[in-house]
Amino acid sequence: MKLSEHFTLEEMLRSETAEKKGIENRINAVEVNNLVRLCTKVLEPLREHFHQPIHINSGFRCQALNAAVGGAKDSYHTKGRAADIPMHPGWLAYIRDHLPHTELINEGTWIHVAL
Numbered sequence: 001m002k003l004s005e006h007f008t009l010e011e012m013l014r015s016e017t018a019e020k021k022g023i024e025n026r027i028n029a030v031e032v033n034n035l036v037r038l039c040t041k042v043l044e045p046l047r048e049h050f051h052q053p054i055h056i057n058s059g060f061r062c063q064a065l066n067a068a069v070g071g072a073k074d075s076y077h078t079k080g081r082a083a084d085i086p087m088h089p090g091w092l093a094y095i096r097d098h099l100p101h102t103e104l105i106n107e108g109t110w111i112h113v114a115l
């Protein structure tokens, strides 16, 4: 299922940890809508500006998956409001200066962004 032109629900739900541990990573309609918003307002404009595909390292996490990966309790990942994407030159600064965000964290090799 497409969330926006270039992003799918499947890539937002995919998780190696979930597969290994047999966690279903179920999402509800409200959380899907939040993902649509994140894709439309942040990820698509970022992709468009840099003309580069964006790999989703981690998108939505149900409570069980979030706990399994050691995520912060009430992480925006559990609400469909956050994504972790690889660090590329210019991406962090572009999000900071030009795109809406509630959280923007430099994690070293990746960027955590939430809306």
Ligand SMILES: [Zn+2]
Binding pocket: 058, 077, 082, 083, 084, 111, 112, 113
């Ligand atoms: Zn994150």
